[in-house]
Amino acid sequence: MRRLPLPLRIVATVWIAAACGWGVLAKSADSSYRDIAAWASNHDLRAVNRGDDLLLTNRWSRLRLRRESTTLVFNDVEFRLSDPAVFRGGRMRVSQRDIESLVGPLVSPPKNSGKPIRLVAINAGHGGKDPGNMEGSRKEKVYTLALAKEISTRLRAAGLKVAMLRSDDTFLPLESRAAAANRMGADLYVSLHFNAYEGPGEHRVRGVETYCLTPAGASSSNDTGHHGGGWNPGNAQDRENITLAHQVHRTILEQTDLPDRAVRRARFKELTLLRMPGILVESGYMTHGSDARFIYGTKTREQLAEAIAEGILRHKRLMERGQPE
Ligand SMILES: [Zn+2]
Structure with a gap:
């Protein structure tokens, strides 16, 4: 084979590396x-x-x-x-x-690499000394744990394995939650939270926001001004992250009365460290009357659990069969 002159060889090598390595593309901002x-x-x-x-x-x-x-x-x-x-x-x-x-x-949702989805890590946000959002005597950590248990019951009934990152009122640093999911080889990671807003029009802000990791170099959705950030391990799953966020978010919109506050981007610590697709769901505002009743009510929260579990199952079916529903 005829050898290319050196400058052309360098260009060709860089081009081939960029074309062949998704990682190379993903790391470029x-x-x-x-x-x-x-x-x-x-x-x-x-x-x-x-x-x-x-x-x-x-x-x-x-x-x-x-x-x-x-x-x-x-x-x-x-x-x-x-x-x-x-x-x-x-x-x-x-x-x-x-x-x-x-x-x-x-x-064009990504095709599964052939690895079936079996184990889902569920993170009940906050816990122990960290109550999360407070609304009167209501503490976010209580409702994230209740929701996590309600979701895991449904996922187990559908044949999935579930790892509850906390199953009682204990404090765990965010890094150790992501590390635990990585260590046990979880196939998906879903973190549960409820929102609060303090500011003008406080009692009007309501709805569901689903977050996945901000792409390398980009600003997060709630940033004011540009605050680009580098590449994180969670960015290796950028494509699957958005598919999981889409399936869970749309199912919540279909099966509950929570309004759509969009699938957004953030560099939440736990999402940056994940080595599997992951999302963080803020299922309503504790500072809004209707959302708060929905979050605290057992029947309505079970409706939410049903929707999140179904969204996870839709993602699994989409990844395994490659067919949108
Ligand atoms: Zn929270």
């Missing part, structure tokens, strides 16, 4: 923008402009993007882009990292 309609036509999606919006549709997918906005709506579920969609040169453009870590996995 690629904030360059791409024409999303051109990308969509390669994925059998039809693009239609509607005022400030661009719609991308096919038999299974209906995406809506808005210019200068971080809101993406996929099949009626709201997501936050890492970078706002922009309209330049008469075309809607989306950042490469949003295509890789959000739009791509929504349109």
